[in-house]
Amino acid sequence: MKTAVIIGAGPAGLTSAYELLNKTDVKPIILEETSFVGGISRTVEYKSNRMDLGGHRFFTKNEYINKLWGDICPGMMTRPRSSRIFYLGKFFDYPISLKLQTLINLGVFRTLKVGTSYMKSVIFKRKENNLENFMTNRFGITLYRMFFENYTEKLWGRHPKEIDASWGAQRIKGLSITKLIVNALRLNKQKENSLIDEFLYPQLGPGELYEKMADEITKLDGNIVFNTKVERVNIKNNKIVSVIAGGIEHKADYFFSSMPIKDLCLAMNEIPKEYLEIAKNLPYRDFITVGLLCRNLEIDKPYPKDNWIYIQEPTVKMGRLQIFNNWSPHLVKDGNTVWIGLEYFVNENDDLWNMTEKDFTFFAISELTKIGIIKAKNVLDSTCIKVKKAYPAYFDSYKDFPKLKNWLCSIKNLYCIGRNGQHRYNNMDHSMLTAVVAIDSLINNRETHDCWNVNTDMKYHEEKREKRISDKLAQAA
Secondary structure (H helix, E strand, O other), X not given: OOEEEEEOOOHHHHHHHHHHHHHOOOXXXXXXXXXXXXXXXXXXXXOOEEEEOOOOOEOOOOHHHHHHHHHHOOOOEEEEOOEEEEEOOEEEEOOOOOOHHHHHHHHHHHHHHHHHHHHHHHHOOOOOOOHHHHHHHHHOHHHHHHHHHHHHHHHHOXXXXXXXXXXXXXXXXXXXXXXXXXXXXXXXXXXXHHHOOEEEEOOOOHHHHHHHHHHHHHHOOOEEEOOOOEEEEEEEOOEEEEEEEOOEEEEOOEEEEOOXXXXXXXXXXXXXXXXXXXXXXXOEEEEEEEEXXXXXXXXXXXXXXXXXXXXXOOOOOOOEEEEHHHHOHHHOOOOOOEEEEEEXXXXXXXXXXXXXXXXXXXXXXXXXXXXXOOOXXXXXXXXXXXXXXXXXXXXXXXXXXXXXXXXXXXXXXXXXXXXXXXXXXXXXXXXXXXXXXXXHHHHOOOOHHHHHHOOOOOOOOOOHHHHHHHHHHHHHO
């Protein structure tokens, strides 16, 4: 019997094992560094209240993944999507809409500036060699500075000028003022993922699906080993022959890695110096979320309808606020309370990361109080969760990443899968799909690099239909 070592029990790692057990005679063993499954997509339980780290909507255009979700976790709820931006002490739709309320919130002067700068961006296109230019081409400099610049810098810790445009091409490729006009006029029946009105969601959060998948893997005679970090990757003749984890050597025919590429390469016994340097300098963004149990919020009492709120206020470091009641009522023990998550994007070992849980929680509460969303006296309980390498970033040595990727593809029995396994900011469905494609490649003896082609249909320019509208706007200007 052939065997496979799978590094990581996140969405991609679990999917790899599940697919192997259902489609092949290859026996998988999953090596997971932590004591839980799901990675950043797990559900954290605190005193019978549950937290969805980062917020995970179950929506995909891929029917195979849709069926996979339904098979593993039948009976998921259909939930309404609502996300807004909190800026200037007011709410704005996300994505920005052309509603009258938006114009009222902006005021006449800001609205005129937005329109003028957008017309300028239609006529004078910038070279899209960084994220700032990418966004400015789609929204104009005024709207970009109001709703994207500060939040992007909060998220990545870098100004958008320093970030590769490919992040925008992947994450917000379908959003622009032109797209907003098209949607407002209902000319486009197919919505982008960011514009969907509803999504599927497990009653107990995303962790419910991954815990059920882990149970299925175990029932099918797969093996998941927890609290086991891969310390060494042994390569010989352009193939991985074994990995050492927890002091134990695991030999296998195939290796699937969803661990951060930086850590994978640093663990290799053989890697050319050029590629090792690229890997060592790959950037990541870490994540802290504070769970607060409150009597009520001070906005839209007892609490707003949003799944999450983007905090654009420049006076606070908080990036986003989740309201878990709106994801699923089953995440909250007492429906008369409000269970929220305050999200911060940090770097491991920076000042925020090194705060004690008590100090950081006090800091987070003071920020939310400062912008008028809660009163500190209404906080009933709290917890604090830290996650390393939550977001692969697109700057520093990332510009040379294609070289490293090509070298990794040359390792004959290595399949790089998932968000960190490909250093690509994928959603859950795409992360799982990388695993599905990898197993399909294994079965059909195709190249191991096929799984890298998932979620790469990015376009730096608007679709032809949008371009025609842009041209007309430019002519009118």
